[in-house]
Amino acid sequence: MIETYLPSRVYLDNSASTKLAPEVLAAMLPYFTEQFGNASSIHSFGQQAKGAMDEARRQVATLIGADFNEIVFVSGGTEADNLAVRGIAENYRSKGNHIITSEFEHPAVRNTCASLEKQGFRVTYLPIYENGLVRVEDVKSAITEDTILISIMHANNEVGTIQPIREIGGLVKEIRLERKHLFFHTDAVQSVGKTPVDVKLLGVDALSLSGHKFHGPKGIGALYLRKGVRINPQVTGGRHEKERRAGTENVPAIVGLGCAAELAKENLLEFQNIALLRDYLEREITRLIPEIKFNGDKESRLPNIANISFSYIEGEALLIALDLKGLAVSTGSACSSGSTEPSPVLVAMGLSKEMVRGSIRFSFSRYTTQAEVDYVLSVLPEVVTRLRRVSPLYKQAMAIEQHKY
Amino acid sequence: MQYSKVILEHLENPRNVGEMIDADSFAEVVNNACGDKIKLFIKFGDKQIISATMKAYGCVPTISAASFLTEWLKGKTIKEAVNLEVDELISLLEGLPRGKRHAADLAIEALQRTLLSYKP
Numbered sequence: 001m002i003e004t005y006l007p008s009r010v011y012l013d014n015s016a017s018t019k020l021a022p023e024v025l026a027a028m029l030p031y032f033t034e035q036f037g038n039a040s041s042i043h044s045f046g047q048q049a050k051g052a053m054d055e056a057r058r059q060v061a062t063l064i065g066a067d068f069n070e071i072v073f074v075s076g077g078t079e080a081d082n083l084a085v086r087g088i089a090e091n092y093r094s095k096g097n098h099i100i101t102s103e104f105e106h107p108a109v110r111n112t113c114a115s116l117e118k119q120g121f122r123v124t125y126l127p128i129y130e131n132g133l134v135r136v137e138d139v140k141s142a143i144t145e146d147t148i149l150i151s152i153m154h155a156n157n158e159v160g161t162i163q164p165i166r167e168i169g170g171l172v173k174e175i176r177l178e179r180k181h182l183f184f185h186t187d188a189v190q191s192v193g194k195t196p197v198d199v200k201l202l203g204v205d206a207l208s209l210s211g212h213k214f215h216g217p218k219g220i221g222a223l224y225l226r227k228g229v230r231i232n233p234q235v236t237g238g239r240h241e242k243e244r245r246a247g248t249e250n251v252p253a254i255v256g257l258g259c260a261a262e263l264a265k266e267n268l269l270e271f272q273n274i275a276l277l278r279d280y281l282e283r284e285i286t287r288l289i290p291e292i293k294f295n296g297d298k299e300s301r302l303p304n305i306a307n308i309s310f311s312y313i314e315g316e317a318l319l320i321a322l323d324l325k326g327l328a329v330s331t332g333s334a335c336s337s338g339s340t341e342p343s344p345v346l347v348a349m350g351l352s353k354e355m356v357r358g359s360i361r362f363s364f365s366r367y368t369t370q371a372e373v374d375y376v377l378s379v380l381p382e383v384v385t386r387l388r389r390v391s392p393l394y395k396q397a398m399a400i401e402q403h404k405y
Numbered sequence: 406m407q408y409s410k411v412i413l414e415h416l417e418n419p420r421n422v423g424e425m426i427d428a429d430s431f432a433e434v435v436n437n438a439c440g441d442k443i444k445l446f447i448k449f450g451d452k453q454i455i456s457a458t459m460k461a462y463g464c465v466p467t468i469s470a471a472s473f474l475t476e477w478l479k480g481k482t483i484k485e486a487v488n489l490e491v492d493e494l495i496s497l498l499e500g501l502p503r504g505k506r507h508a509a510d511l512a513i514e515a516l517q518r519t520l521l522s523y524k525p
């Protein structure tokens with residue numbers, strides 16, 4: 001590939017957030033200005049807003065194979081997770097008291113489950129294996145007479161592993177032939193727009209998605225809720241969103257989400273080619289830098305994430321050193337107030353403390369170019385070598401510089 | 406995380422990296438809570454510190470504080486070195502972000518231990 005453009009800043013942290021697509025911005029703008037109506041109003045201003053929202057609801061529904069009425073607009077992935085988990089658990093409490101989730105959910109699910117635990121629910125946290133995947137057998141054996149909800153994320157945000165959601169969905173359907181009140185939620189915030197997501201194929205009852213992870217705006221997301229599944233609304237008030245989520249709708253953001261969903265659908269096939277760039281990065285890093293470890297199953301993972309541990313060095317130092325070179329990535333290590341809070345995901349995958357601390361996530365978007373990846377490869381080896389040279393953990397003979405004065 | 410210019414500059418160009426084989430004294434300190442580690446080596450002259458080297462593992466300010474210290478120590482008397490306090494080191498580093506004070510604590514601990522183990 002011939003690219004003369006040398007990037008001055010490279011953003012490979014698209015799992016944290018993505019750039020708003022220019023088409024999305026253009027679609028949103030009129031709803032800040034002339035078309036500012038409240039979608040609940042019956043005059044023409046209101047009806048224009050309502051029409052735009054309907055269109056966005058159709059676009060989002062189409063992206064994930066849902067029906068129009070099964071989409072609830074919320075303020076983002078976190079709220080979608082809260083609404084699904086807490087909303088279903090509270091609504092079906094009389095039918096059972098047990099929730100199954102995994103050890104490596106996003107805090108939006110994990111902390112919601114923890115808070116339900118305080119309210120008397122029993123929560124089972126399924127283990128994650130070394131490859132970053134849950135096992136369907138574990139789900140099966142965790143289900144009891146009392147289980148009302150299973151919440152397992154679709155693709156993990158740190159390592160990108162894609163969980164066996166379809167298999168779990170099948171299992172849930174089977175069990176539901178005898179026990180009506182068992183529901184299955186998946187947090188698909190990282191997978192929507194990156195890998196095919198079809199709610200019917202996956203067999204889920206609820207699914208969370210978030211606009212800013214696929215070039216839509218921040219602060220907007222949606223919960224898919226299968227027809228017939230009831231929830232306790234978490235925001236009460238007016239009768240918006242079919243009484244599932246109150247509050248005047250954020251029309252510009254919803255329009256942006258719809259537009260982003262449509263673009264994601266158009267680009268989905270081509271997006272799979274991002275794996276080629278990602279694999280190129282991994283291959284070259286393997287060639288250029290010794291003593292590294294790739295985290296997460298190689299087969300079942302998103303095309304746009306590479307999670308790599310670098311022995312002997314610390315993620316934050318590596319991240320900041322790369323940032324000084326204009327390269328933005330993220331790390332599973334956060335050291336604050338003298339105690340490291342290692343990524344629960346990597347810990348759950350059985351990595352040693354040091355490998356957890358030395359982990360870096362590169363996440364690509366459809367805007368990522370070969371020139372940007374080449375830029376990474378031109379700065380990364382030098383930075384890793386510099387930090388290893390400083391590290392007292394690095395015992396390689398060649399690395400030990402002995403001074404004599 | 407907003408780090409000062411001094412801290413970032415030391416991260417990019419760490420000074421006096423390595424183990425000093427003919428050091429007069431040496432110490433290794435670890436922050437057990439987070440795993441950060443500093444090794445400090447000092448060579449003393451008659452009145453002053455001749456040189457210092459270091460190795461450091463951990464977050465940015467741990468590496469930078471150790472690097473900064475090796476430069477600062479050169480030419481200082483033992484008394485001056487003993488009297489360096491955590492807050493003074495932090496201000497020499499042009500401040501530390503919230504939650505990162507432990508980096509300066511660790512660097513000062515490394516210094517104190519190295520000075521204590523010096524038997525002239």
Ligand SMILES: Cc1ncc(COP(=O)(O)O)c(C=O)c1O
Nearest residue numbers: 076077078106108157189190210
């Ligand atoms: C897997 C997962 N779930 C939920 C969220 C939260 O989404 P939002 O930022 O829209 O609240 C994120 C984003 O950080 C995520 O990666």
